[in-house]
Amino acid sequence: MDPREQPQLAWREEIDDAEVSVLHAAAFDHAVEHEPWGERLERHSLGWVTARCGGELVGFCNVVSDGGRHAFLVDTAVRPDRQGTGIGRELVHRAIEECRASPARWLHVDFEIDLGPFSMTDGLFRRSTAGILEL
Numbered sequence: 001m002d003p004r005e006q007p008q009l010a011w012r013e014e015i016d017d018a019e020v021s022v023l024h025a026a027a028f029d030h031a032v033e034h035e036p037w038g039e040r041l042e043r044h045s046l047g048w049v050t051a052r053c054g055g056e057l058v059g060f061c062n063v064v065s066d067g068g069r070h071a072f073l074v075d076t077a078v079r080p081d082r083q084g085t086g087i088g089r090e091l092v093h094r095a096i097e098e099c100r101a102s103p104a105r106w107l108h109v110d111f112e113i114d115l116g117p118f119s120m121t122d123g124l125f126r127r128s129t130a131g132i133l134e135l
């Protein structure tokens with residue numbers, strides 16, 4: 001794969017469970033767990049964005065929904081060897097664009113405290129306080 005190749009982005013593209021499991025594990029630095037991504041996305045997602053270079057999955061994010069006004073951006077992940085090349089920003093911008101065309105009115109996101117990835121969103125999100133509990 002040419003590292004300079006521009007990724008192709010798609011919304012709600014069919015995915016393979018294994019490729020998303022591998023990408024997620026690499027990006028979030030955990031052991032690969034083969035999860036039923038396809039079934040889960042079809043059931044719970046408003047949509048998801050994939051980024052591919054030469055057919056290989058190099059980026060992914062998921063927008064889950066309450067079926068109404070609220071959507072939540074989760075699992076933004078870029079393959080480590082392609083991080084820092086703008087793919088994360090493209091994924092987030094594409095997800096926002098697709099959400100604007102949907103019935104959702106509010107897109108929620110949270111980031112780790114280092115604040116860094118917030119720059120991916122170019123200030124589009126207004127900061128709010130939120131809570132999270134590991135169950």
Ligand SMILES: CC(C)(COP(=O)(O)OP(=O)(O)OC[C@H]1O[C@@H](n2cnc3c(N)ncnc32)[C@H](O)[C@@H]1OP(=O)(O)O)[C@@H](O)C(=O)NCCC(=O)NCCS
Nearest residue numbers: 027076077078083084085086087088089111116117119120
């Ligand atoms: C966070 C992540 C999705 C960013 O994707 P990426 O393709 O590397 O990001 P981009 O190249 O589009 O960078 C966009 C901006 O965010 C900044 N940025 C990205 N990741 C950052 C980080 N971890 N810390 C600080 N800044 C970061 C970049 O410097 C860039 O800012 P700039 O254009 O002002 O220089 C990617 O690094 C990743 O998969 N990380 C592991 C999983 C993760 O933490 N996901 C986020 C869940 S909250």
